[in-house]
Amino acid sequence: MTTINRRKLLQRSLVTTLSYGAGLTILANAKSARATPANEKITMAVIGCRGRGKQLMVGLASRADCQFKYLADVDSSLFEARGKTLADAQDGRKPECRQDFRTVLDDASVDAVVIATPDHWHVPAAIMACQAGKDVYVEKPLSHNCWEGRQTVEAARRNNRIVQVGTQNRSAPYNMAAKKYIEDGKLGTIHLCRVFNQKEWANFPAVPDSAPPQGLDWEMWNGPAPEHQYNAAIHKNWHHFWNYSGGDIVNDGIHQLDLARWLCGVEYPKSVYSTGARFDKEGAAETPDNQVATFEFDKLLMTFTLTLDTPYMLKSDPELRDNDIFPHWPQNATRIEIYGSEGVMFVGRMGGGWQVFERTKGRQPVVTEQMYGRFPDPNHQENFVDCIRSRELPNADVEKGHRSALLGHLANISYRLGGRKLVFDGQSEQIVDDSEAMKFYTRESYRAPYGVKA
Template sequence: MSEKSKINRRQFIQRSALGSAAMGMALGESHGEAPEVPARVPASDKVTVGMIGVGARAQELMQAIMTLPGTEIVGVCDAYKGRTDRAVARTKGRAKVYKDYKEILADKSIDTVVIATPDHWHATMAIDAVRAGKDVYVEKPMTYAVEEGNNIIAEVKKAGRILQVGSQGMSSRTQQKAREIIASGKLGQVTMVRAFYNRNTAGGAWIYPIPPDASPQTVNWEMFLGPAPKRSVDYARFFRWRCYRDYSGGIATDLFVHLVTSIHFMMNAKMPANFVAMGQLYRWKESRDVPDTVNAILEYPEGFTANLSSTFNNQLSSEGGFQILGTKGSLVLGNGLSFHPEIVSEDNRWIVESWPETLEEAYYKDPKVRSEELPNTREPEVLAGEEQFREIGFDATIMRQDAEAAFAGRPCRSPQRCMRAPHQPVDTRKEDGELGRRERDCQSLKQMACENSLQTGRECR
């Protein structure tokens, strides 16, 4: 949205410098384009920015901020000298290095700060910043511990400042379009959302390379620790902090926060009423004390369930995405946005064949019955992007079954069994009849599965 009129300093901070448009540009992931940034503003409205923490993510944010009109990054601070050197170079030498973040907060010439430090520092720094009269953009998650959130909110209100939490996915046009489609009712009744974040590399699992110049001369270990438990110097912990509970919640707070925030935005939801989660460390055991595989089920009072999953041990099709499942169709978000109409046909032949023949004949003479048995065969509608996930139609049913079975202590159904006999009961024969899963649908599913197998190099069964 282009803005030609003059905007004052406060409006600019709210709408651009720390706004979701700016940070959405820095995502570097395929969640769609961010909205356009505002037009150039007068010099008198220039916003000065101090960067607290200038690691890899913060330097992406710096690049985005520097493209915005009327902004200037004037200060940087980090516990590793190599990062501050690189950050100053990005500003062509204009930014000043501060040894302590409190020096940035004490500088009256700085309007606003970006906090992109390890999670365990977020609450302390954000509260200190608003008390110092700064507006704040803090990277997700807002806090390391839940109870810290209430403290931040209270301090922001008391100080009358602006604080925004970085969650750039919902700034993308793709998710904004998805929100509009869901609200329009095009999907029918949405009762399930599936979201995932999967990786299968050391870097994806946060085992980042450690710079060879790491030493007591370049790394301020005590500054890094801050409120965390005291430990001896450990550069693996310093540069790979997401792998350790002292500084991060791992997948739940680093990746699930993206998924949950986006689900809340697209579904216009607030807070789950119930949830259950399970995580385990299966593979990267020598490099962390947080799980490398996590699954969670969230139940919302708005009338849907969200299934979240993440693993660092496989990356099928895409790193992350969403499936929003409605009674009339589904939205798939990943490397784009596509709408998939439901393929539904009612075939109750196996039921009515047990009736007296005269009643069976009368049943099939009913025009309504004949029309309901005609399947919907429309092709998926591509709404944004060029790539879509290739999914098999029975996955949602199996996932729901397995969730219910796990809670009830029953064995889970496998996809292979569903493929062999999709007309068998899901939970009851009555429910199966309502789902209309018969041989005609079975052949369609088998064909989809076969095509998917051939594309991935697996044997088609």
């Protein structure tokens, strides 16, 4: 009983210390934080308002210190429903709806934008917003390719903009506690970290090109990607086409890669090797459904394992995220395993908590330390708003988002070259002595007028 009470006390202490130390506020209802006069509210626009965009705009609009003036999406059929959702979240104030987000950037009254488009638009939209003097919350992954990320960092710094990447695990008090536990040496010497991203995501049938649905500006949706007629398979499953994304290692796995890189305190890999396959070939998907990558850092190996044909692997659901529950680690789809000389730490993203196991006693598991988690979206949004006002770098600053995205992009380059080992120079951010690999470092070209220029 004494041990249990000590652990509960430690958890409460860590949450309190880390929350205040990081400038975080855990709010059940952000509206209750303070009543903010209209002229002191942060005026925002959302760019892309489907699933994740809707969640972010509702979360921020529900705060007392934020208001959305614009809702931008290439699909005008969303305007009525999303406009009502946003109005309901901000006490009846209706947003102006625009198909071309660039017209929103012309409004000097807009302080910040939230970008939740498909991956291939993240960097062009973020750079345009920085150049227009807007602060930016951009969904993960930051970039479509290696080169784009550095351009975004430069645009943010040159224009003195706050850019928060949507890797919200960096704002979770329980993850901050895990990092402190590691930094304090309690896990011992660490030479191996294993990262997992396992789920069920089946291939999908190829379909012929067709006319776009009514209300959709396909030209704008396609944006910087190569010219292509509307195709429903691409529109609905862009995550699995190289022109628009990099498969699930960067789409969803970036959350775990970013968290693992942060917890382990590593920056650029010295080398990267990745192999895999699209085993389910009956369909249009281009990216792998099984993939393994190895990242070599100084004194640390990090591996990444992807499976998209494992329906028994379970992502942390809302009940787990919002309660004192740990995942069943062997079947947790998005876990991180950090192996130290004093124990192994299992970490769950998005509120999954963490536990440290040492050698068993009497064949029973021994938990050295643990901490429950909570879903960190409100914390991450709070951090973004605080940094807009303070001008301090946010928890998931663009530089951090760029370096984490590099891991997935480099792994994909290795995979696309048949599993070639890539040597990487972090100082120059170049693949060493491999001109063929460098051809994948960025797009061959960007379609006008959607080019990327910091």
